[in-house]
Amino acid sequence: MANFLHDNKDILFHLEHMDLDRIIALREDDFAEKELYPHAPVDVADAKDSYMKILGLVGEISGDELAPRAAGIDEEGVTLENGEVRYAKGTEEVLELFSKAELMGFCFPRKYGGLNCPTTILSIAAEITSRADGSFLNFGLQQDIGETLNKFGSEEQKMKVLPILASGKEGCSMILTEPDAGSDLQAVMLKATQDPSGNWKLNGVKRFITNGCGKYGLVLARSEEASKGAGGLSFFLYERDKHMVIRRLENKLGIHGSPTCELQFNDAPATLVGERRRGLIKYTMWLMNSARLGIAAQALGIAESAYREAYKYASERIQFNVKVKSLPPVYEMLTEMRVAIEAGRTLLYETARFVDLKEGLEHASEIHPEKSAELKSELKKYSRLASLFTPIVKAYNTEMSNKVCYDAIQIHGGPGYMKEFPVERHYRDARITNIYEGTTQLQVVAAIGGITSGAAVAVFDDYEGEDYAHAPELFQQTKKARNMVEKALVHLKGLEDEEAVTYHSRRLVEMTTDIVQSYLLLRDARHDERKMKLAEIFIKKAAVRVEMNMNFIVNGEQVLVRNYKAVIDA
Numbered sequence: 001m002a003n004f005l006h007d008n009k010d011i012l013f014h015l016e017h018m019d020l021d022r023i024i025a026l027r028e029d030d031f032a033e034k035e036l037y038p039h040a041p042v043d044v045a046d047a048k049d050s051y052m053k054i055l056g057l058v059g060e061i062s063g064d065e066l067a068p069r070a071a072g073i074d075e076e077g078v079t080l081e082n083g084e085v086r087y088a089k090g091t092e093e094v095l096e097l098f099s100k101a102e103l104m105g106f107c108f109p110r111k112y113g114g115l116n117c118p119t120t121i122l123s124i125a126a127e128i129t130s131r132a133d134g135s136f137l138n139f140g141l142q143q144d145i146g147e148t149l150n151k152f153g154s155e156e157q158k159m160k161v162l163p164i165l166a167s168g169k170e171g172c173s174m175i176l177t178e179p180d181a182g183s184d185l186q187a188v189m190l191k192a193t194q195d196p197s198g199n200w201k202l203n204g205v206k207r208f209i210t211n212g213c214g215k216y217g218l219v220l221a222r223s224e225e226a227s228k229g230a231g232g233l234s235f236f237l238y239e240r241d242k243h244m245v246i247r248r249l250e251n252k253l254g255i256h257g258s259p260t261c262e263l264q265f266n267d268a269p270a271t272l273v274g275e276r277r278r279g280l281i282k283y284t285m286w287l288m289n290s291a292r293l294g295i296a297a298q299a300l301g302i303a304e305s306a307y308r309e310a311y312k313y314a315s316e317r318i319q320f321n322v323k324v325k326s327l328p329p330v331y332e333m334l335t336e337m338r339v340a341i342e343a344g345r346t347l348l349y350e351t352a353r354f355v356d357l358k359e360g361l362e363h364a365s366e367i368h369p370e371k372s373a374e375l376k377s378e379l380k381k382y383s384r385l386a387s388l389f390t391p392i393v394k395a396y397n398t399e400m401s402n403k404v405c406y407d408a409i410q411i412h413g414g415p416g417y418m419k420e421f422p423v424e425r426h427y428r429d430a431r432i433t434n435i436y437e438g439t440t441q442l443q444v445v446a447a448i449g450g451i452t453s454g455a456a457v458a459v460f461d462d463y464e465g466e467d468y469a470h471a472p473e474l475f476q477q478t479k480k481a482r483n484m485v486e487k488a489l490v491h492l493k494g495l496e497d498e499e500a501v502t503y504h505s506r507r508l509v510e511m512t513t514d515i516v517q518s519y520l521l522l523r524d525a526r527h528d529e530r531k532m533k534l535a536e537i538f539i540k541k542a543a544v545r546v547e548m549n550m551n552f553i554v555n556g557e558q559v560l561v562r563n564y565k566a567v568i569d570a
Contacts, residue, residue: 004067004128005059008304010342011124014349015055017527020048020120023353026360027118029367037110051121057101058125066094066132070257073133074425077256080249085213085259095138098168105166107143108150112158113166119290119359120352123297127348130301134429135257138171140294141211145172145218148287149237152274157237161216171214174287175238175263179207183442185220185280186230190265192221200236200272202243202265208250208436212261215240218287219270220279235279236270243268254428289386291437292394293352299401299433300344306401306408306426307337313412313421330411337404339538342531344397346520347513351389358382385459388450389516391443396513398434405430441506448505452493456512457486463519470526474539478518481543484550485511491554503564507549514542 005011024047033040041047069090076088087095098104107122108114117125126140146165150158164170181187190204202221206212216239223234238244243266250260274283311334314325324330361379365372405427409416416423434440450456460482468475488508492501521535 002063002067003056003059004063004131005055005124007059007063008128010345011127013524013528013531014345015052015124017524018120018349018353020044020051020118020353023118023120023356023360024048026364027116027356029364033110033116040110040116051117054103054106054115054117055121055124055128058103058128061094061097061101061103062128062132065097066090066129066136069094070133070135071422071425073135073257075256078249078259080246083246085246085249085261087259088257091136091138091257094136095168098139102166104139104142104168105146105162106139108146108162108166112146112150112162114146114162118352118356119293120349120356123293123348123352126294126297127301127304127345130298131305132301133257134298134302134305134426135255137210137255137258137298140298141174141214142168142172144287144290144294145174145216147290148174148218148283149273151286152235152283153237154273157271157273161237165216170216171211172216173209173211173214173218173261174291175206175209175212175217175219176284176288177206177208179205182208183439185284186228186233188220188222188233188280190219190221192219192223192234192236192270193225200270202236202238202268202270204265205247206263206265209261209263210436211259212263213240213246213259218273218283219265220284221270223272223276223279230280231277233279233284234276235273235283237273238265238268238270241268252432254425254431288437289355289390292390292443293348293355295433295437296344296348296351296393296397299398299430300341300348302426302430302433303337303341303344303397303401303404306405306423306430307334307341309421309423309426310334310337310408310411313415324411333407333411335537337407339534340400340404342534343517343521343538344393344400346524347389347393347396347517350516350520351386351393354382354385354389358386384450384455388447388455388459391438391446392509392513392516394438395434395440395443395447395509396517398430399440401430401433444506444509447509447512448501451508451512452489452501457489460485460515460519463516463523466519466523467526468522471522471532471535474518474522474525474536477539477543478515478522481511481518481539481546482515484546485515488550488553504553507553511546511549514546518542 021044024044031042034042041050073088073090079086105114106117110116122143129136129139142165146162149161165172176185178188178190192200192202194200202219219236219238220233221236222232224232245264247262247264252260314330315323317324361375365375408423409427412421412423415421518539521538525532525535
């Protein structure tokens with residue numbers, strides 16, 4: 001049987017070469033808990049060894065138990081019986097295995113029964129489980145909800161909920177979307193009102209709620225009567241009871257093992273998380289950024305599985321008296337898939353590293369206020385990087401995953417369209433990733449401010465200061481492409497036309513992503529000859545894409561913006 005960590009050479013490559021030392025020191029508060037908990041690490045090496053063992057266990061369960069059940073889970077799906085959601089048998093069995101292995105509190109502090117793993121390690125685990133079954137969201141969902149509550153909840157809320165989530169006995173959900181408030185969360189209208197005793201009650205409908213059957217939910221609701229916009233929204237912890245009804249389950253294209261619920265709240269009791277009026281602008285945005293990183297990992301795992309199926313099929317299928325993978329049109333597709341996946345992986349781990357450093361520095365400033373002044377500059381840097389990279393990796397990995405799964409079916413030909421082969425399931429599962437937790441278009445909106453404000457150029461400068469003596473020609477090609485991004489930015493700023501910037505936003509984000517990934521793949525190439533070849537393929541093609549986008553921005557007539565409108569409105 002397969003261990004989905006040990007059989008993935010690229011993940012092992014990154015684990016060997018990624019710099020986790022500072023993250024570990026911050027996460028472990030210089031190993032302050034080594035005397036309190038028997039499994040707490042005593043130093044950096046001990047922590048890394050622990051991460052490998054934990055990920056090995058995730059890989060074993062995913063490869064030996066979850067992957068063989070994935071087709072059955074997809075076929076059986078979830079059902080709603082007498083107001084209660086029933087998971088597919090395979091999902092329930094694997095959830096039990098993860099619970100017994102004490103993995104459900106992956107990122108939670110040890111005092112609440114967790115393993116205290118950093119986000120970087122969680123991203124690897126999420127990729128591994130998603131490779132086994134793209135619909136197995138409970139694992140990652142527990143971490144997003146639990147981490148949000150750990151960061152913003154009261155000690156009473158944390159002590160009540162986190163140990164239960166860590167045990168795996170109960171599930172959870174983020175309860176944000178409404179029928180008339182999808183991407184536009186400022187339009188949320190579910191009401192939160194206080195009775196004379198100060199107790200909060202929730203009334204209204206929520207839709208498209210992943211795992212809405214979970215025992216605990218974090219709910220975005222309008223707490224200020226007659227208010228409009230983000231300022232009237234607060235964040236609540238809800239414990240499921242008779243005052244919430246699951247009205248129906250959505251009949252979805254993919255991720256059939258994950259229940260997507262419509263919920264009706266009828267005077268449902270809840271408790272305020274944090275401060276009033278900050279539900280969207282602080283707590284939900286933090287939660288969604290965490291979830292976006294998880295979706296980027298989910299998409300990567302699905303793409304990895306689809307690629308492996310395509311490679312296996314192309315290696316076995318004989319056409320024109322040769323293996324299909326030896327045909328140039330096919331091996332080019334397979335190579336492009338592999339390059340895109342590894343570019344997505346290095347971007348994901350770099351983003352997770354920035355998030356870990358940002359969160360670690362914030363936590364250090366809180367528990368050691370005497371150090372806050374010396375940490376301020378570094379915290380500002382990594383906050384800016386996390387804000388820029390999170391939407392970028394979500395956009396890239398999810399679009400990449402859709403393309404890889406599409407091509408995996410193409411390589412299979414007719415059989416790939418049939419349910420006998422897993423690639424049609426991967427294709428269906430991948431399709432949601434560039435929609436939920438913010439569409440690709442919204443990720444562009446989230447990223448473009450960092451690009452136009454100069455944050456992206458500062459990132460380029462940081463990467464450019466590293467040593468690329470192992471690949472001077474590729475480095476120069478990357479620098480040349482980087483200059484094209486800056487030329488496009490200067491041109492757009494000179495226009496003083498806000499609509500033109502908006503119109504070209506996706507091109508700017510894609511150009512920035514290409515440059516970042518070029519630098520990251522050059523960094524990876526220091527350690528491995530195969531990575532050097534992969535970097536060369538990516539950088540040469542990225543340079544063409546960047547130049548094309550730059551020329552369209554700089555030389556294209558701005559009248560195109562009006563023409564596009566005229567075409568669709570005619």
